[in-house]
Each structure stands twice: as C-alpha cells, then as structure tokens.
Amino acid sequence: MCPSLTDGASASTDRSEMVGIENTNVGRPVPTNGVNGHANGHTNGANGHSSSTQRRNPYAPRASEFLNNVANFKIIESTLREGEQFANAFFDTKTKIAIAKALDAFGVEYIELTSPAASEQSRADCEAICKLGLRCKILTHIRCHMDDARIAVETGVDGVDVVIGTSSFLREFSHGKDMTYITKTAIEVINFVKSKGIEVRFSTEDSFRSDLVDLLSIYQTVDKIGVNRVGIADTVGCANPRQVYELVRTLRGVVGCDIEIHLHNDTGMAIANAYTALEAGATHIDTSVLGIGERVGITPLGGLVACLYAADPEYVKSKYNLPMLREIENLVAEAVEVNVPFMNPITGYCAFTHKAGIHAKAILNNPSTYEILKPEDFGLTRYVAIGHRLTGWNAVKSRVEQLNLTLTDEQIKDVTAKIKELADVRTQSLDDVDTILRVYHSGIQSGELAVGQKEALDRLLREHREAATRERGETEQPQVVAAAA
Ligand SMILES: CC(=O)SCCNC(=O)CCNC(=O)[C@H](O)C(C)(C)COP(=O)(O)OP(=O)(O)OC[C@H]1O[C@@H](n2cnc3c(N)ncnc32)[C@H](O)[C@@H]1OP(=O)(O)O
Numbered sequence: 001m002c003p004s005l006t007d008g009a010s011a012s013t014d015r016s017e018m019v020g021i022e023n024t025n026v027g028r029p030v031p032t033n034g035v036n037g038h039a040n041g042h043t044n045g046a047n048g049h050s051s052s053t054q055r056r057n058p059y060a061p062r063a064s065e066f067l068n069n070v071a072n073f074k075i076i077e078s079t080l081r082e083g084e085q086f087a088n089a090f091f092d093t094k095t096k097i098a099i100a101k102a103l104d105a106f107g108v109e110y111i112e113l114t115s116p117a118a119s120e121q122s123r124a125d126c127e128a129i130c131k132l133g134l135r136c137k138i139l140t141h142i143r144c145h146m147d148d149a150r151i152a153v154e155t156g157v158d159g160v161d162v163v164i165g166t167s168s169f170l171r172e173f174s175h176g177k178d179m180t181y182i183t184k185t186a187i188e189v190i191n192f193v194k195s196k197g198i199e200v201r202f203s204t205e206d207s208f209r210s211d212l213v214d215l216l217s218i219y220q221t222v223d224k225i226g227v228n229r230v231g232i233a234d235t236v237g238c239a240n241p242r243q244v245y246e247l248v249r250t251l252r253g254v255v256g257c258d259i260e261i262h263l264h265n266d267t268g269m270a271i272a273n274a275y276t277a278l279e280a281g282a283t284h285i286d287t288s289v290l291g292i293g294e295r296v297g298i299t300p301l302g303g304l305v306a307c308l309y310a311a312d313p314e315y316v317k318s319k320y321n322l323p324m325l326r327e328i329e330n331l332v333a334e335a336v337e338v339n340v341p342f343m344n345p346i347t348g349y350c351a352f353t354h355k356a357g358i359h360a361k362a363i364l365n366n367p368s369t370y371e372i373l374k375p376e377d378f379g380l381t382r383y384v385a386i387g388h389r390l391t392g393w394n395a396v397k398s399r400v401e402q403l404n405l406t407l408t409d410e411q412i413k414d415v416t417a418k419i420k421e422l423a424d425v426r427t428q429s430l431d432d433v434d435t436i437l438r439v440y441h442s443g444i445q446s447g448e449l450a451v452g453q454k455e456a457l458d459r460l461l462r463e464h465r466e467a468a469t470r471e472r473g474e475t476e477q478p479q480v481v482a483a484a485a
C-alpha cells in the first residue's frame with residue numbers, strides 16, 4: 001500500500017499500515033546539527049538541503065555554465081495539440097477549455113492547440129480558447145503550408161508553430177518535398193505570419209535523423225528573416241542526452257532566436273533529454289500532461305517539473321502553482337480514460353511513501369535523507385509504512401510516540417520483533433500494529449509482561465483477539481440471522 005496522496009485522489013488509497021508524518025518528525029526532535037531538513041523551513045540550497053550541503057554536491061548545476069537555462073526556461077504545454085494525438089484522446093470543447101484554464105492557472109507560459117485546419121470543430125475550439133483571456137500565450141500548430149497559415153492567423157492566436165519534416169524518411173515518404181522547396185515555403189509562411197503581427201516558430205520534424213548541414217542552413221535562414229523561435233523535434237524518440245546536448249549547443253552557436261525542443265519518449269529519454277536541452281541552451285520545452293501524445297507521447301509536464309525542481313526548487317516554485325499538478329493530471333487522466341501511473345514523479349501512488357526501516361529512521365530524522373522533492377511543496381504528504389517485515393524499531397518508536405504510549409527503547413525493540421514476526425506471515429495494517437503496541441504496553445504496565453517474554457505476549461495477544469471476536473460476535477450475530485432468513 002502506497003498512500004502518498006492527501007485526500008484520496010488515488011482511487012484505492014488505503015492508509016491502514018502507514019504512519020503519516022507531518023513535516024519532518026513525529027514527536028521526535030530534528031537534529032540541530034546544521035543539516036536542516038524540510039521541517040525547519042526551506043533553505044536557499046537546491047534539493048531542500050542547506051546551502052552547505054548543496055556546495056558539497058559536485059554534480060549540482062553550475063551557474064558558471066553560461067548556456068545553461070535550467071533556471072530560465074518556458075514551457076509550451078501541448079496537451080491540447082500533441083496530447084490530442086494520443087490514441088485515447090477525444091477532447092470535447094468543454095474539456096479543452098477546462099484543461100486550458102487549469103494549465104493557465106498552473107502557470108505554463110504557452111498552450112499549443114491542434115491545427116485549425118484539422119477540422120471545423122478544431123478551428124472553432126481554437127477560437128474559443130483564444131477568447132478566454134488566459135494569461136498564457138495561445139499557439140496553434142500547422143504544416144508549413146500557406147493554406148494552413150491563412151486559417152491559423154484568423155483564429156486569434158498569439159503565435160503559430162510551423163513544422164515540416166526534414167529527414168530523408170519524411171521528405172521521401174511524407175510530404176515529398178526537397179530542402180529547396182521547404183526553405184522557400186518556410187520563408188513565405190514565416191513572413192506571412194509575421195506580417196499579421198503574431199509570433200512565429202519554425203521547426204523541423206525528425207531533426208535527429210536529418211542532415212546537420214540541411215538543418216543548420218534552414219535554421220540560419222529563418223533566423224535571419226526574424227523567426228521568433230526555431231524548434232528541434234525528436235519525432236521518433238531516438239535521441240540520447242549526448243546527442244541532444246550536441247545538437248542544441250551547435251544550434252545555439254548558429255541562431256540568435258529562441259530554441260524550442262520537442263521530445264518523444266519512445267525509449268524513456270524524454271525528461272532527461274529535455275533537461276539536457278536546457279543545459280545546452282534551449283529556451284522552451286514542449287510538454288503534455290502525463291506525457292500523452294503519439295505512441296507513448298512526449299516529455300510529461302509533471303516529470304519535467306520534478307526534474308527541474310530538483311535542480312532549482314525556488315525557481316520552479318516561483319513560476320508554477322505546484323499543488324495544482326495533481327488536479328491537472330487527474331483531469332487529463334479522466335478525460336483520456338487512463339490511470340495516473342504508480343511510478344509517476346510527484347503524484348504516483350507511492351511517490352512519498354517510505355518503507356524500509358533504514359529509510360524510515362533517517363526520514364523521521366530529516367526527510368532530505370531520502371527525498372529530493374518536498375511533498376508539501378506539491379500539496380502532498382509523506383508516509384512511513386511500518387506494518388511489514390522490513391520495518392525497524394525507530395519507525396515503530398515514532399508510532400509509539402504518536403499513540404502516547406510509554407515504552408523504553410529496549411521494549412520497543414522487543415515489540416518490533418513481534419511485529420516483524422507477524423508481518424512475515426502477512427502485512428499488518430496500522431490498526432494491527434496499534435493493537436500489538438497497546439496490548440504490549442498494557443502488559444508491561446500491569447506487570448504481566450517483560451522484555452523477551454514471547455509466550456506471555458502471544459497469550460495476551462490471543463486473549464485480546466478472542467475478546468474482540470466475542471464482542472464482534474455479539475453485535476454481528478443478529479445481522480447474520482436476518483440475512484439468512
Ligand atoms: C509529428 C507531428 O505530430 S506533426 C503534427 C501532426 N498533426 C496533424 O496531423 C494534425 C491533424 N491532421 C489532419 O487533420 C490532417 O492530416 C490534415 C488536415 C492536416 C491534412 O489532411 P489531408 O489533406 O487529408 O492529408 P493527409 O493527412 O492524408 O496527409 C498529410 C498531407 O500533409 C502533407 N504534409 C505532411 N506534413 C507536412 C508539413 N509538415 N508541411 C506541409 N505539408 C505536409 C502531406 O504531403 C499530405 O499532403 P498530400 O496528401 O497533398 O500529399
């Protein structure tokens with residue numbers, strides 16, 4: 001059981017075997033040795049550590065890397081474009097508006113919408129979203145074609161994202177155009193969109209399987225005519241972080257405009273690649289909620305936020321309404337009829353649940369020991385699971401203290417051995433653990449029990465169970481008879 005959410009957002013949340021700990025400690029002092037954790041207010045170091053801890057981390061982001069935009073980026077949220085290409089997605093107007101408003105309230109800088117050339121409803125929805133008066137900029141995504149551009153500029157969008165495939169695969173098997181034609185059309189479309197006074201971005205589809213000279217040449221051309229952004233797309237999800245770094249860094253040296261990156265997740269690299277793109281100088285990252293899109297989709301909003309928060313929590317907190325993330329993910333998950341994956345960063349069922357005794361002890365002393373993300377920054381709560389065979393006496397002690405029982409450390413170790421013995425047979429609920437602790441405590445208080453008296457403890461537990469069964473039997477008996485009748 002991994003109940004990491006606070007209010008039952010995960011359908012089957014069961015907290016029965018958990019110790020919920022607010023902030024850092026459960027009745028236990030946080031060490032005052034200078035390594036402050038989450039409990040004592042947040043420090044200015046990354047990762048929730050004190051700045052002294054931060055300085056000791058040789059892998060922390062280095063401010064001296066002048067191209068690095070890890071703490072200076074914009075999100076282009078494409079749930080309503082790339083996300084609509086997810087096999088399960090059908091967004092009616094009401095749902096699109098709800099998603100657009102939620103993303104705006106979260107704080108994304110841009111929302112990208114499906115091409116108005118796709119269908120009459122797509123065009124009408126695009127216009128409707130433009131009229132909402134959202135704080136974020138609204139973009140629409142079109143083919144590199146004047147017909148699409150003419151429709152797009154009439155919708156009221158703040159900008160148009162233009163794309164065309166440049167790899168030999170797409171030039172031969174998709175649109176059939178060569179680089180000369182692509183360049184000529186790109187210039188025409190960009191000039192047209194610019195003439196309408198709105199933002200324009202030019203992107204090559206399948207960039208990582210395109211010829212580098214072709215790429216740099218067309219990007220340089222569109223940069224010269226004043227495109228606002230150029231985009232790189234890992235359309236098939238084939239790129240690795242080193243390749244992303246090299247291409248973005250090379251491009252950074254060739255164009256003066258902003259650089260956007262769009263990364264598919266076919267090999268699970270989308271978040272790492274996005275992070276690396278920022279390190280190399282990209283300025284804009286495409287995301288979708290839960291990563292939905294063609295095939296397995298693109299860089300997920302939540303995962304990217306987790307990754308960037310780990311690098312610079314204060315910057316990410318200042319930009320986005322982090323506690324809204326779970327609500328947005330639930331909204332989109334429901335709209336496309338999927339569950340939020342259990343291993344999802346931040347909102348996954350077990351994202352803030354700690355289990356093994358070694359972890360539990362350290363977490364109770366200072367959550368930074370095993371947490372890079374502070375659950376409270378995302379409106380969530382951490383839990384420590386104790387009713388299992390991997391538990392330890394420190395975790396049990398925290399529960400003893402929560403229950404206001406008085407036991408010595410030696411006694412807690414003794415009763416922990418009993419919990420582990422029982423948990424070897426089946427996981428114990430928190431109620432089970434509490435019963436064991438209360439029976440043990442009253443046995444000690446009454447003098448019926450001393451440390452190491454296993455048989456006496458077994459007898460007390462058996463007697464307690466029998467008494468409870470008798471009590472239940474008295475109230476349950478009539479119901480059984482009634483049901484049988
Ligand atoms: C990698 C990506 O995700 S890119 C974005 C994908 N988004 C979409 O496809 C939006 C939804 N698409 C649609 O509604 C339709 O495909 C439309 C309206 C865009 C086009 O529909 P149709 O005219 O029926 O063409 P169809 O979809 O069969 O084929 C794509 C057409 O676009 C052309 N094309 C493909 N990519 C591009 C491009 N980037 N720039 C210009 N033309 C392109 C192809 O040559 C083909 O035209 P053709 O049939 O005249 O040769």
Ligand SMILES: O=C(O)CCC(=O)C(=O)O
Pocket residue numbers: 082141161162163203204205206231232233234235236262264
């Ligand atoms: O417009 C872009 O940059 C990307 C288009 C796209 O969805 C892709 O190439 O996967």
Ligand SMILES: [Zn+2]
Pocket residue numbers: 082235262264293294298
């Ligand atoms: Zn895509």
